[in-house]
Amino acid sequence: MNHILKRGTGPGNGDWAVEASGLVKAFGDNRAVDGVNLNVQTGTIYGVLGPNGAGKTTTIRMLATLLRPDAGSARIFGHDVVKESQVVRQLIGVTGQYASVDESLSATENLIIFSRLLGLGRAEARRKAADLLEEFGLTEAAKRPLKNFSGGMRRRLDLAASLIAQPPLIFLDEPTTGLDPRTRTQMWDTIRRLVKTGSTVLLTTQYLDEADQLADRIAVIDRGRVVAEGTVDELKASVGTSSLQLRVQNQQAIKEARQIVEQVLKVRSNVSAEAGKITAPMADADLVTDLLVALRAAGIHLAEMSVQKPTLDEVFLTITGHGVKENESMKSQKSNVVEEVRV
Amino acid sequence: MSSTSLKRETSQQLKNYAGFSQTVRNSLTMAYRGLLKIRRTPEQLFDVTLQPILFTLMFTYIFGGAISGNVHNYLPVIIPGILVQTVITTSIVTGVQLREDMDKGVFDRFKSLPIARIAPLAGALLADTIRYAIATVLTFVMGYIMGYRPDGGLGNVAIAGILVIACSWAISWIFAFFGVIARTASSVQGISMLVLFPLTFLSNAFVPVKTMPHWLQWFVNINPISHLVSAVRELANHGTVGGDLAISLIGAGFIVAVFAPLTVRAYMRRT
Numbered sequence: 001m002n003h004i005l006k007r008g009t010g011p012g013n014g015d016w017a018v019e020a021s022g023l024v025k026a027f028g029d030n031r032a033v034d035g036v037n038l039n040v041q042t043g044t045i046y047g048v049l050g051p052n053g054a055g056k057t058t059t060i061r062m063l064a065t066l067l068r069p070d071a072g073s074a075r076i077f078g079h080d081v082v083k084e085s086q087v088v089r090q091l092i093g094v095t096g097q098y099a100s101v102d103e104s105l106s107a108t109e110n111l112i113i114f115s116r117l118l119g120l121g122r123a124e125a126r127r128k129a130a131d132l133l134e135e136f137g138l139t140e141a142a143k144r145p146l147k148n149f150s151g152g153m154r155r156r157l158d159l160a161a162s163l164i165a166q167p168p169l170i171f172l173d174e175p176t177t178g179l180d181p182r183t184r185t186q187m188w189d190t191i192r193r194l195v196k197t198g199s200t201v202l203l204t205t206q207y208l209d210e211a212d213q214l215a216d217r218i219a220v221i222d223r224g225r226v227v228a229e230g231t232v233d234e235l236k237a238s239v240g241t242s243s244l245q246l247r248v249q250n251q252q253a254i255k256e257a258r259q260i261v262e263q264v265l266k267v268r269s270n271v272s273a274e275a276g277k278i279t280a281p282m283a284d285a286d287l288v289t290d291l292l293v294a295l296r297a298a299g300i301h302l303a304e305m306s307v308q309k310p311t312l313d314e315v316f317l318t319i320t321g322h323g324v325k326e327n328e329s330m331k332s333q334k335s336n337v338v339e340e341v342r343v
Numbered sequence: 344m345s346s347t348s349l350k351r352e353t354s355q356q357l358k359n360y361a362g363f364s365q366t367v368r369n370s371l372t373m374a375y376r377g378l379l380k381i382r383r384t385p386e387q388l389f390d391v392t393l394q395p396i397l398f399t400l401m402f403t404y405i406f407g408g409a410i411s412g413n414v415h416n417y418l419p420v421i422i423p424g425i426l427v428q429t430v431i432t433t434s435i436v437t438g439v440q441l442r443e444d445m446d447k448g449v450f451d452r453f454k455s456l457p458i459a460r461i462a463p464l465a466g467a468l469l470a471d472t473i474r475y476a477i478a479t480v481l482t483f484v485m486g487y488i489m490g491y492r493p494d495g496g497l498g499n500v501a502i503a504g505i506l507v508i509a510c511s512w513a514i515s516w517i518f519a520f521f522g523v524i525a526r527t528a529s530s531v532q533g534i535s536m537l538v539l540f541p542l543t544f545l546s547n548a549f550v551p552v553k554t555m556p557h558w559l560q561w562f563v564n565i566n567p568i569s570h571l572v573s574a575v576r577e578l579a580n581h582g583t584v585g586g587d588l589a590i591s592l593i594g595a596g597f598i599v600a601v602f603a604p605l606t607v608r609a610y611m612r613r614t
Contacts, residue, residue, distance in 0.1 A: 065455065079357075084359050086360055086457055087357045087359050089457035094452065094455040096451050100449050101448070101449055101452070102376070103449075105380070109379055113372060113375070114452070117369055117372050117373075117453075117456055117458050117462075118456065118458075119368075
């Protein structure tokens, strides 16, 4: 499948936060990561999207020096993850899929220990811990043992721990998996704020919505390979054209309007009579101007006009050819959509 | 989020290795973590408090009459023996706990931090010396209560105690190695017991070597545990320092030199 899109004219070599080429990691017979190429521009949010077991976590673990690649190479801000691993570790923060904090200690103790390990003095570490706890709304729970923390609090503490050294690159492995919608939105806000302060974020997710919301660019990964890469819009465009939806003011004019649409856009259109809505694929956005002029000339008044882009769900289905297996609800949603269209 | 805490430090210089002072600092921080954990879960200390009391009582009264004629004469033999046996058995727990600890997510973070690679291991092992210290003190106290009055004096007894703690720390690297390579905590316990039982019992810790068959004496006499027990006896009972002390220290150093790098390498490999 050749969905890999041409990357826009990228910046110079120094502006890449992550450059990975041909990364391979096999566990026994299973090639968990099978030749992944990734390039992440400094100061952006990059989303790695894929179902469970696609190789997202393994990829991140290799980039974060936690796992040695079997083949291929990766550089973080120009530093090789294998040869200069200790340098790379000074440039990154990692928030794992499962909170990588110490269960038996309190939130404050966790942050103080990580701060001390990063070379902060005793008083400095204490202050840093207090600052971060306040930023992440955990001050009240600071002294409580982590066993009593909710999933969202744990994730926030985990992220806070990744930010102690203010690393220019932050890896987030499924930062919102298992969080309720409200906490998820909070997490998204936090991630967006991070990027505003100049950090680069590489996050993995299995939620199409999340990638859509956050990421500047997305790599779709499936069975250890990048099957598509580009901006959210590029990916959506790669699947199919957007559709143009028109609603006419006067129901009687709908037939005439449809003829004009088909003539001008040179496509077949659909009409849903009760809604008075015409839907047509929009291959060339320029032609819409002509269409509007033609409609005006024919004296047809529009009540509403909109352009519907394809969703990432559709992108995923088209690219991988098998949809998101793990997410049954999404699948059933999709079949609902198909039925609606048939009706 | 306040912007100050996210400001980038551009002056930070990047090194691809951890220096010696950083290694020591990181290890001490990790040891501090270990102590906090012990404070949070004091039930971890059950074994080091109960075992010295129980074993000292049991072994002394069971073997005392048979080996030395009476309990009182047996005390100078058994207390150093039981001390070494108890404290070294305690060091197995180090490996078991390390295994349990490593299965938790927090070790992923330790690995991703720019710290000395050995620090998470060295720190955990260092924190456990507090356990050895508790076991050592309790064993001597039990001995004292039962009538053991070492001629070496308090100072030499303290030195003997420190010697045992230091050697146990060295030996705990062996169990840390098992902890890193084993799949589960219980298998660490299993392998370690298998190693430790012959080592502690095939020694001069409980009975005079003369009473054993010749082929066994050969092993008992080269067993490092025997030398450690002899060194403790010399120090505590006579206040003298002999070749056994030197052999014990050399042996301990050798174990650390071999097993510390092995353990760190296995730890780095493990995903």
